[in-house]
Amino acid sequence: MDKRAFGRLLREARQRSLLTLEDLSGVSGVSVRAISDMERGRSLPRQATLGDLMDALDLDAEARRQLVQASVRRVRRVPQQLPPDPAVFRGRKEALRAAHGVTAQSAAVGGGHVVIAAVAGMAGVGKTTLAVHWAHEVAEHYPDGQLFVNLRGFEDSDRPLEPGVALGGFLTALGVPSSEIPSGTEERAALFKERTASRRLILVLDNARDSQQVRPLLPASVGCLTIVTSRNRLSGLVASEGASPIGLEVWTPAEAVAALAARIGQQRCWAEPEAAAELVALCGYLPLAVAVVGAQLSSTPGMPLRLGVRELRRARPRLDALTADDRRVDVRAVFSWSYRALTEETARFFRHLALHPGPAVSAEAAASLAGVELPAARRHLHELISASLLSRDAEGHYVLHDLVRAYGVELMEQEDDDRLAAETRLLDYLYDNARTANRFATQFTSELTDAPVAGVVQVAIDSREEGLDWFRQEESAAAAAVRLLADPRLLGHRINVTQEWMAYNAVAGRWTEEIWASRIGLDAALVLDDPVAVVRSGRHLARALCETGQYGLADEPVALILKHLHRIPLEQRARAERSVSWARAHQKRYTQALPHGRRALSIARTLDQRHEMGLALTQLGWVLAMLGDHRRTIALCEEALAVLGEVGDRRNQGVAWSNIGYAQQCLGDLDAAFAGHHQALQIFEAVDDPYSQAEALDYLAAAHLERGDTEQARASWRRSAELFSALRIARAAEMRTKAAALPLPHPETHPVVG
Known part of the structure; x- marks a missing residue:
């Protein structure tokens, strides 16, 4: 976000608080000139200055979040996600005229409205090619970059890309840190609109399923051009969003021959004009089919075009997904021709590659699917790219067109792989x-x-x-x-x-x-009916639900853990009991957590499971601390420190120190409490464990507050909130609330910041 946006937020917050510049300066300790410069978009505050301003304005948690986010100094990232402009692009004069008419219409009204174009047509007709070519032609008028995404609206899996996933990719491309990307689609859409509000961007939303999938991805900026491609006519987008429809049909015969000549050479088409015309006719003038035919013919320069015509005529049956009224259209035959030109090893590799369920595949995953060594897989991938059966995305992953994928799966079934x-x-x-x-x-x-x-x-x-x-x-x-x-x-x-x-x-x-x-x-x-897997999956689900604040929903997986507990091996029960104790404690049901914690420790002691014993001691100590038995907590966690030291688990030694610090604080020994908390923080920082750092900072903040150091308490809770937010832990809101509830510092205790 730029300085002007921060200034606007700060000015609105001050006005809501009914404060003049002088009033805010007096309360916060920040000079009038500095505040004025910020509000006019000339500067951004340092972190400490921002904290003083927010405290003086007595902002709620959401307003604080917005100001903190707006104050971050970011390097404006210009995404360049467009695929290359196809070198063999031919024809499409009418479609391009309509496309440029959309752009010109926007320019004629001074860019006063959102520009959306909906490019619709059948599979393989060249919608993506047109959209990418058009975007490249007008890219210079959109200096803030280009975004591109395949929405996978029409694929064999029938699993279109979730709008939230697409938004996550866009926000990352725009430079939003992953820790600031919300999990919900609506929140991501709002943030996307906010981040594009002042930009001039091109968005290409390729292969959309329907208007509903597209709407959350539309920017609000009048300076953006959004190009949507789909087999669906997107009439809802046209009616409700004012999108300009651009219908794309198959090539004209002349366009198709010109495109074929661009791939195989003009001389071959001139030498056999009738065969060239029949070839593109047998392809149904479908750009995808012509491209595959052209690639195959270019790899066999001595092959007469009439032989290609003969193969296409004789090939049956036809690819169901592209069946048309014209019975000469046989895209499956085109795929077959290209497929049969592959080496036997690459043909087998292609069939296996088609099984990959994701939108793109890595070389390692492709090699595993086919059961071949990685060097061989890379050779096969290169051959498939050369045959136009495969492409690569901007990140270097390999992408199968949906129709080619369907063809490969059919072949696998035919070959009985x-x-x-x-x-x-x-x-x-x-x-x-x-x-x-x-x-x-x-x-x-x-x-x-x-x-x-x-x-x-x-x-x-x-x-x-x-x-x-x-x-x-x-x-x-x-x-x-x-x-x-x-x-x-x-x-x-x-x-x-x-x-x-x-x-x-x-x-x-x-x-x-x-x-x-x-x-x-x-x-x-x-x-x-695998009890071990039920218990493990139940543990993971219970934790995820608790970490997102869905404590009530955690009852179901906990119940399944307890139901199957007697069926799992004894050596696995301590961990299962400990996980139930953890879940119940996070639900603040400490009396229910206690017996599970005790059973976990008892089992671990009986089986002499040293590591599990250390973890159980730590967990039980925490539960007892929540129940007020602080001396017992200290004893258990001191024992845990020794056991965990034996097995080399530094991270959980940090947890034990944190529990000790909390218990000492409750007993009134603040010096011992600070020692425990600082020891825990040092360990968590050393092992790079931000989750545990956030928990330790919560305890440390409470100790600072008890000692009367309000500002240190506030700083610790704010840092805890930042760490929890980065991990999308629901407790971040609790930390922010604690920090916001602290009394504001007296203005005379803070120097004026210019």
């Missing part, structure tokens, strides 16, 4: 590499011991950043695989993926994603 084995390898790739990535990225110790099946690519991960990069790369693939690979024989493998991805979802603050993933895993575990 082992689909189950391929999908098993994909799921095991997502599970096993997540297990490796977790060791570096999340410090999560896996409970799963299943070895991946043969043929799964092992990604080299040697650092936290590499682990996080891998998770980010495969986010969409994991989500799609868990949702869409529906063979009942895959249930166990899907459970493994959901459980191994839990730690990353927690670290990244992806709690919404974790809730639905845990539910999928829990449902699968119940179908399999």
Whole structure:
């Protein structure tokens, strides 16, 4: 957000508080000149100055959030997401005339209204090509960049991209930190409109399902051009949003021949004009089909065009998704021709690649699907790109057009390939590499011991950043695989993926994603009647619900844990009991949490599970602290420190120190309390655990307040809120409320900030 936006928010807040510039200066200690410069959009405040102003204005939590967000100094990012302008673009004079008419209409009225164009037509007709070419032609008039997204409205999975997911990508491209991107679609849409309000951007919303999918993605700025492509005519968007419809039909015969000549050479078409004309006619003048034919012919320069005509005539049956009144249209034959030109190994690879359920596929995932080594997979991918059966997106991932994907799946069924084995390898790739990535990225110790099946690519991960990069790369693939690979024989493998991805979802603050993933895993575990998986999935779901403030909903997974507890091995029960104690404590049902905490400790002591014993001691100590037994808390946590030190668990030593600090504070020993809290914070910072840092800062703030240091308490609660917000933890609001409830400092105690 720019300085003017911050100034507007500050001025409105001051006016709502009925304060003059002089009044606000007197209360906050900030000079009149400094405040005036801020309100006029000339400067932004330092953090301490902003805090003084917000305290003086007595703002609520939402108003504070808006001011803090507006005060961040950001480098204005100019996204460049458009795919390359197709070098072989030909024809479309009428469509381009209509497109430029839309742009000219906007310019004629001085840019006074939102400009939306809805490009509609059948699959493969070239909607995306036209939209991208048009966007490139007018890009110079939109200096703030271009955004592009494939909304996957018409794909075999029938799972269009959620508007919230698309908005998340747009906000990231516009430079919004992930910690500031809200989880809800409506909130993301509002933030997107806010961030684009003063920009001149081009948005290309490709392959939309319907108007409802598109509406949340529309900017409010009159300086933006939005181009939507869809097989749907989007009449609702035209009627309600004033979108200008641009209908796209197949090429004219002349346009189709010109496009073919651009791909295979003008001389070949001149040498066999009748064959060239019949080739494009047999393609139904469909741009996608002509492109595939052109790619194949260009790779066989000595092949007469009449032979291509003969193959297209004889090929049957036709691709169902592109059946038209003209019986000469046979897109499946075109795909078949290109497919048969592949080497045997690449043809097999293509069939397996088509099984990938996500919008884009990495080379490693593709290799795992096909069960081949990564170098071989890269060679096959290159061959498929050369044959125009595959493309790459801006991030280097590989993308199959929906019709090509459908064709590949049909081929796999015809060839009787082992689909189950391929999908098993994909799921095991997502599970096993997540297990490796977790060791570096999340410090999560896996409970799963299943070895991946043969043929799964092992990604080299040697650092936290590499682990996080891998998770980010495969986010969409994991989500799609868990949702869409529906063979009942895959249930166990899907459970493994959901459980191994839990730690990353927690670290990244992806709690919404974790809730639905845990539910999928829990449902699968119940179908399999696997008590161990039920308990693990139930633990993960209960935590995700509690972290998002949905405490009541956590009762269901907790009940399932308790129902199946007697069926799991004894050595796993301590952890299960401890997780129930944790959930009940977060629900503030401490008397119910207590017996589960005691049973967890008893089991761990009996089985001499040293690590679990240390964790159970810490958990039980916390519950007892909440119940007022502070001396017992100190004794248990001091024992936990020794046990956790034996097993090398520094993070949970920090938790024990935090509990000790809290208990000492309750007993009135503030010196010991501060010592415990500071020891805990040092450990959490060393192990890079922002969640525990936020909890420790909450305790530390209370200690500062008891000692009378209001400003230190306020600073600690604010920092705690920031950390919780970055992780999308619901308790952030509680921390902000605590900070806001503190009395304002006396203005004379603060120097004037110029």
